[in-house]
Amino acid sequence: MRFVRVVLCLLTGAALVTAAPAHAAPDRRQAALDAAVAAGIPGMTAVAPDWRGSAGRQVLDRRGTPDPSGQFRVGSVSKTFTATVVLQLVAEHRLGLEDVVQQRLPGLLPYPEPITVRQLLQHTAGVPRDLPLEHSWATAEELDTERFVHFDDERAVRLSTTQPLLFAPGTGWAYSNTGYNILGLLVEHVTGKPLARVLYERIARPLGLHSTFLPGDFPFVPRPAAHGYEQAYPAPHPLTDVTTYNYSRYLGAGQLISSGPDLNHFLSALLGGRLLPPALLDAMKTTVPGVDTTTGLDEGFDYGLGLMRVDLTPLCGKPTVVWGHGGDVPGFNTLSFKEQSGPLQVTTLATLDLTANTEQAGLRQVPMVSEFCAFTPRPKATGAPERLFRLTL
Template identity: 40%
Template sequence: MTAAAAMALGVLTLTALAPPAAVAAGRPDTVQQGLNALVHSDGLPAALASVKDRAGRTRDYTAGVGDVATGSKVPVDGQVRIGSSTKTFTAVVVLQLVGEGKIDLDAMVDTYLPNLVRGDGIDGQHITVRQLLQHTSGLPDYEDLVGEDIRGHRYFEPRDILDIALQRKAVFAPGKGWSYSNTNYVVAGLIVQKVTGRPFAEEVDRRVIQRIGLRHTYFPAPGDMTIRERHPHGYARDTADAPLRDVTELDPSVGWTAGQMISTNSDVNRFLAELLAGRLLPQAQLAQMRTTVPIGDTGAGYGLGIMSRPLSCGGVYWGHGGDIDGYETRGGVTEDGRAANVAVTGVPVDGAGTGRVEKVVDTALCR
């Protein structure tokens, strides 16, 4: 697996209406077992999930504690920072504007942001909007350059983020490879603002959140370092043996349109289900979104802000995970209406831990 592919898979972070058949029959619930293992074996403070079956029945799960200092319970379907799952929301806004004739997927970045994207081997005259959304632009990532700034609660303007990223040289020439980069989505967000003349937060709220009634999803305002509703505390550790640090309050502006949003497992499930059902995009743009390029030899594919991943029981699911200090999310929906999203706190420090979170998603969708 290439380093880029590994990184991509690393970013893929209600009360029960009816019990699953396994529970009703008195057998152990495999999703609950998976969450319990993440807490007890991986040492994650909290794990929570929302799962919807083919019949539309939803069940929520929790394991661990919501606050390690007090031992308080994990709030059922609590709000979490969803990190790079924000990218799917951003891609939907861009593709809506494509459908409205205001953005052309194959137009160059300079069409909308003239002379802005320039650097070593980087030229916005040769990068298309499609390449931004599919991570084939060659733009370098900035994530590892801003770790201390996140801990210091620094606020970033989108142009600040772009300036940091452009200090690095291009990873490859546009269209000549695939490499996951948050920078792509910062540029996409700037295009949305230029085309609409409105803040991105307003556009995603009007076009997506309000449109499908996501009651617990929002794009934090500048300077808002809190999580509005009931939530588990977020924790980080630098190494597997390091103590946990409470990082619940942070300035998420460094993620912006690549990773700033807050939501719940059930809201993310609803968003993805509505998206795949064609209620957010015209069929032409949804088809473009679901046209993927392979992510190394992982079996996964990356479309325009969404990933397809194989299931152990056959078929694929569509979604986009996310990671930000304190929280990791993984999940997706299937063609036949199954949906599962899992969130954990105290983000796994390696790919193997993330793989075990993804395994719970697979278990939930395949049972």
């Protein structure tokens, strides 16, 4: 569930990006989707309030483009849903942001250092990012061979926390799926209900999100926007279809299935104050720099309580800040972002994630950026894809 950082510096000496009047060029968002597919992304979709587009194949060996209204695995965009439910419980005085997790879930964590709910939400708790490699994907091939492994929710946390803390809680920042799995267990403990039920009752049903659910051990995407792929085996072996998968390892961190229209509706409702009281929405949007304390890597966003803040000003040439989240699981890369008060919003899907090369990883972000910045990829005469961004993975 990586979110690839866009380095806000375009390559020099190349045909980069250019503003273009609407009558002189195709829709810039469609042009960006087409460029990503030309670079080797199997399929892409984008859903904005005024437009829906797709490019590539829904299934590689069949005719047909991806369905912008279809379902897909949204990866870490799940964290915004989990965080919203946690903050709703805070609003009801059933949880506190400064509550110590070890006191609310006694015996779960092996660490004597007190860890708070706020720290887990903001990735400042220092808990390990993921399962140890011996219990997760150590090679690309294991993306294929370990797709049906079941993880009990509590066991996934216990295995992850056999690893030491990355830093003392509250003294650094490091993105952690483990932290959001702990939050999922906390929601279940407080409500006495499975997280899937809580998300349905508190978010999906009230907002009418008919494509959004937490699948647990259910391995299928019922109405797929497109199949997801990875280069699980070295070329010339073809891409491996990884659509059917058990993601029980990611309870509150990245298990959700949803759709572009549903994610847009959810994010609009959240930022519009329909899901949280103003004080807690403000707390959700109080950010720290997304700079990994253990590596020094700047991820390219600031992080609140389950929300990413991305400053696109250097690309757009005007003050432009968007809120949302990115998501990564094998075969599916998601970006879902919105202006705080303006009308611009988009959710994009790319169907190649963990094994994407640098060019592909850059180009799959351009459709999202192009919703907020008025530029269009300039096609080369040869039809070869451009490299628009230099990325750090």
